[in-house]
Amino acid sequence: MVGAVIVGSTAFVQLKNDWGSRGIDAIVTKILLGLMALGCVLAFLAAINVLGAH
Amino acid sequence: MAVAAAHLDGHAAVRERYNDVDPVYKEVRDLRLTGFVLFLLSDCILFASFIFAYVYSRDAAPIWPPFLNGHQLPWFDTSFAAVNSVILFGSGVTMHFALENWKHLNKQKFYMWLVATIVLGLGFLGGQAHEWTGVFATGLTWNNSTMGASFFLLTGLHGFHVLVGTIFLTILGLQAASGVYTGSKYFGLTAGTLYWHFVDVIWVALFSLFYLW
Numbered sequence: 336m337v338g339a340v341i342v343g344s345t346a347f348v349q350l351k352n353d354w355g356s357r358g359i360d361a362i363v364t365k366i367l368l369g370l371m372a373l374g375c376v377l378a379f380l381a382a383i384n385v386l387g388a389h
Numbered sequence: 390m391a392v393a394a395a396h397l398d399g400h401a402a403v404r405e406r407y408n409d410v411d412p413v414y415k416e417v418r419d420l421r422l423t424g425f426v427l428f429l430l431s432d433c434i435l436f437a438s439f440i441f442a443y444v445y446s447r448d449a450a451p452i453w454p455p456f457l458n459g460h461q462l463p464w465f466d467t468s469f470a471a472v473n474s475v476i477l478f479g480s481g482v483t484m485h486f487a488l489e490n491w492k493h494l495n496k497q498k499f500y501m502w503l504v505a506t507i508v509l510g511l512g513f514l515g516g517q518a519h520e521w522t523g524v525f526a527t528g529l530t531w532n533n534s535t536m537g538a539s540f541f542l543l544t545g546l547h548g549f550h551v552l553v554g555t556i557f558l559t560i561l562g563l564q565a566a567s568g569v570y571t572g573s574k575y576f577g578l579t580a581g582t583l584y585w586h587f588v589d590v591i592w593v594a595l596f597s598l599f600y601l602w
Contacts, residue, residue, distance in 0.1 A: 338475040345482045349489075356400070359422055360579050363429075364485075367586035371481050374593035377601060378471045378478070387467035387601040 336382040343375025403492045406573040418576050425580045429587050432550075436591055439546065443539035443598065455534050462536060463527055466520070470600045473516035474592060477551075480509035481589040484558070488582045491565070494572050503562050506585065510555040517548050543595055550588050557581055 350368040353361060380386040410418070447453055454462040487502035524540065531541035561581045564570065570578055 338479065339471070342475055342479045342482055346478070346485075349482065349485050359419075359426060360583065363426055363583055364586065367481075367583070367590050368485065370590040370593055371478050371586065374474060374589065374596065375478050377593065377597060378474045381467050381471040381596075381601060387471075 336379060339375045339379035339382060343372050343379065346372040346375060399493070407492075410573050414574065418574075421576055422579070425583065429583065432587065433591075436543070436546070436594070439539070439543050440594060440598065443535075443543065446535040446539060447602075450535070453536075455536055457528055457534055462529055462534070465540070465600050466523060467600045469516070469520060469523075470596060473513055473520065474596050476509055476516060477513045477589055477592050480506045480513065481586055483509060484582050484585045488575075488578055491570070491575055491578055492572070496565075499565070500562065503558060503565075507555050507558050507562075510551055510558070510585075514548060514551055514555075517544060517551075520544075540599060544599070547588070547591055547595055550591070554581075554585055554588050557584060 346368050350365060350372060353365055353368070356365075377386060408415075452461070454464060456462070483502045483505040487499050487506060490496075490498040490502060521541070521544075524537075529537040529540070531537050558581055561577055564577060
């Protein structure tokens with residue numbers, strides 16, 4: 336849970352830092368970083384049994 | 390080139406170095422980058438086709454998880470998968486740091502973050518091996534149900550990508566150590582980082598499908 340918060344917030348900060356960068360690699364990186372941050376949110380929600388608790 | 394950008398700070402200096410290359414290299418780099426992104430998109434389609442097969446099979450099944458030999462198969466272990474997911478997502482962040490440090494000419498930190506990425510990638514693979522062992526113990530295999538076939542195919546394909554990625558990053562590290570890349574020419578490192586992020590993002594989809602849905 337703590338790991339998800341640390342990794343997710345770091346990914347979000349990196350996304351924010353790279354927001355102004357241009358070029359195809361920067362665009363792809365931003366998309367992938369955003370989705371990775373989303374993944375951390377999902378992992379966090381799974382860790383607290385909001386998601387995936389069958 | 391580094392001298393020319395010495396008066397600039399941070400991202401401006403990085404951008405200056407990145408653009409301070411001969412036009413032929415620049416054109417080749419842009420074409421390679423486009424080609425690599427197209428490769429990632431084609432890999433996306435590969436995963437998407439198997440994901441579609443899984444979603445279709447699951448949607449068509451009258452009950453999920455399916456029954457096997459008279460008993461219903463258990464759900465996959467979400468808690469363990471969440472921890473393993475964070476390990477993989479963490480490796481994406483460390484890889485991003487590695488590339489950023491290379492761009493800012495901090496080679497020591499680049500190697501440190503690159504090694505951290507490889508270690509986390511191998512850690513994820515170890516976690517997957519543990520996960521597979523646990524799933525096998527429930528009686529689920531790749532040829533006795535659509536659930537098993539989809540799970541082992543997709544996580545196996547993804548695990549193969551992670552394994553290839555760790556080899557890829559190791560080679561990039563060795564190339565960087567032998568002077569293949571400079572502060573302005575580092576396409577391989579960019580490609581390696583994009584590939585690693587891609588592998589992370591594919592896992593977001595697989596984690597959601599197998600453990601959260």
